[in-house]
Amino acid sequence: KNGTIIVGAGHAGVQAAASLREEGYDGPVVLIGEETELPYHKPPLSKTFIKDTQAKPQLLRGESFYAANNIDYRPGLHVADIDLAGRRLEFAGGAPMVFDRLILATGSRPRRLPIEGAGLAGVVSLRDVADARLIRELSGTCTDVVVLGGGFIGLEIAATLRAAGRNVTVVEAADRLLGRVVAPPIGAHVRQRLADLGVRILTGMTVSRLEDENGHVSAAVTSAGERLPAQLVIVGVGVVPNAELAGRAGIAISNGIRVDAQMRTSVPEVLSVGDVASYRHWFTGGDVRLESVQNATDQARLAARTIAGGSDAYAAVPWFWSDIGDMKLQMVGLTAGADSHLVVGEPQENRFCVYHFAGGRLVAIESVNRPADHMLGRKMLGAGFSPSRETVLQGADALKAALA
Numbered sequence: 001k002n003g004t005i006i007v008g009a010g011h012a013g014v015q016a017a018a019s020l021r022e023e024g025y026d027g028p029v030v031l032i033g034e035e036t037e038l039p040y041h042k043p044p045l046s047k048t049f050i051k052d053t054q055a056k057p058q059l060l061r062g063e064s065f066y067a068a069n070n071i072d073y074r075p076g077l078h079v080a081d082i083d084l085a086g087r088r089l090e091f092a093g094g095a096p097m098v099f100d101r102l103i104l105a106t107g108s109r110p111r112r113l114p115i116e117g118a119g120l121a122g123v124v125s126l127r128d129v130a131d132a133r134l135i136r137e138l139s140g141t142c143t144d145v146v147v148l149g150g151g152f153i154g155l156e157i158a159a160t161l162r163a164a165g166r167n168v169t170v171v172e173a174a175d176r177l178l179g180r181v182v183a184p185p186i187g188a189h190v191r192q193r194l195a196d197l198g199v200r201i202l203t204g205m206t207v208s209r210l211e212d213e214n215g216h217v218s219a220a221v222t223s224a225g226e227r228l229p230a231q232l233v234i235v236g237v238g239v240v241p242n243a244e245l246a247g248r249a250g251i252a253i254s255n256g257i258r259v260d261a262q263m264r265t266s267v268p269e270v271l272s273v274g275d276v277a278s279y280r281h282w283f284t285g286g287d288v289r290l291e292s293v294q295n296a297t298d299q300a301r302l303a304a305r306t307i308a309g310g311s312d313a314y315a316a317v318p319w320f321w322s323d324i325g326d327m328k329l330q331m332v333g334l335t336a337g338a339d340s341h342l343v344v345g346e347p348q349e350n351r352f353c354v355y356h357f358a359g360g361r362l363v364a365i366e367s368v369n370r371p372a373d374h375m376l377g378r379k380m381l382g383a384g385f386s387p388s389r390e391t392v393l394q395g396a397d398a399l400k401a402a403l404a
């Protein structure tokens with residue numbers, strides 16, 4: 001028995017290894033990660049880690065977990081190719097490894113900006129702990145920071161570095177912040193709040209080039225010709241799936257590694273989970289590739305069940321969070337296809353929810369500093385329960401009563 005090899009030791013890969021054992025899988029489990037650290041949580045990197053010089057990565061599982069569960073964790077190894085016919089993984093150096101089952105959990109990487117100066121020192125994207133350490137170090141000594149991209153990671157960093165006293169400018173190409181991920185009322189609220197904190201926000205604007213002094217970035221020049229001083233430039237313009245390894249082997253790709261409802265790729269003994277996997281979403285019927293801890297861990301649990309002989313279809317309710325300054329944003333469900341919304345609560349008090357409906361059915365709730373409403377939303381969507389707009393307006397007690 002050659003067992004199961006998992007490529008990628010992030011949120012999805014580690015959960016897949018753990019879940020295989022929980023499912024009673026007794027074959028060899030090998031977990032390959034190209035980083036040398038023990039697997040760690042990514043979300044704190046853009047939140048607490050960059051402001052606390054003492055912070056260490058928060059481990060996904062304790063050091064003893066791997067040996068205790070008979071998981072053969074191999075750090076610092078990059079899988080170069082998959083030989084499907086021989087069921088082998090190949091490496092630049094060293095012997096190939098043979099598998100019965102393969103789980104590809106290779107995640108995603110920051111999209112690069114094709115502009116002049118993008119390769120200068122002081123220009124950083126945040127994906128792993130090495131990037132976070134670099135941002136922490138550079139931001140400790142600089143005065144001006146430019147953040148390219150008004151998405152979650154860029155705005156989390158912007159709020160954190162502004163609170164630490166840096167001059168921060170966010171440059172976003174679209175006409176609003178968080179445009180791909182939240183509804184306009186939330187994006188507008190975040191914009192106002194960040195502006196109140198003193199973050200300068202330029203929307204409908206791009207950066208055409210970066211200037212340097214002795215090889216280190218010194219300024220970002222906008223499409224309007226403005227020169228923004230910057231000793232640190234954060235590039236947060238989205239990610240691309242690490243799907244090339246699968247693509248080269250002939251596994252079907254479509255905005256990531258294509259998987260079915262049991263997380264199987266076009267090659268049945270190869271499964272894929274997490275940021276790299278794209279699939280037809282059970283909830284909206286549309287094709288998605290979700291980038292969240294929830295998606296990574298729930299898919300990994302299901303992949304382990306599939307390998308252990310299960311046939312359940314993926315049906316987890318998607319949820320996500322982001323901490324931007326004093327705003328805890330939480331999202332549950334998917335807004336794709338929504339045709340109306342209700343705002344409940346007090347945006348002025350920095351506590352409110354946006355309930356989204358599609359044809360009268362509740363499909364998503366986005367909230368700011370309303371964790372109890374978010375949890376209730378997870379229960380409602382998980383139970384397939386859709387309250388009326390009237391019940392939503394009556395508040396949490398009425399919703400709980402209707403759900404019971």
Ligand code: FAD
Pocket residue numbers: 007008009010011012013032033034035042043044045046077078079080105106107108126127128153242245273274275276290291292293294296319320321322323
């Ligand atoms: P990853 O965690 O990226 O793991 C993939 C691993 O595979 C990587 O370690 C990579 O090195 C390795 N790998 C790739 N190719 C190979 C290869 N050929 N050989 C060997 N190893 C390979 N999500 C939330 O829900 N809430 C948040 O607040 C939030 N904040 C975030 C903040 C930051 C800074 C980042 C970067 C992400 C954040 N996310 C957040 C997203 C979340 O972390 C990802 O969705 C999650 O990490 C996806 O897990 P994954 O295992 O699919 O990918």
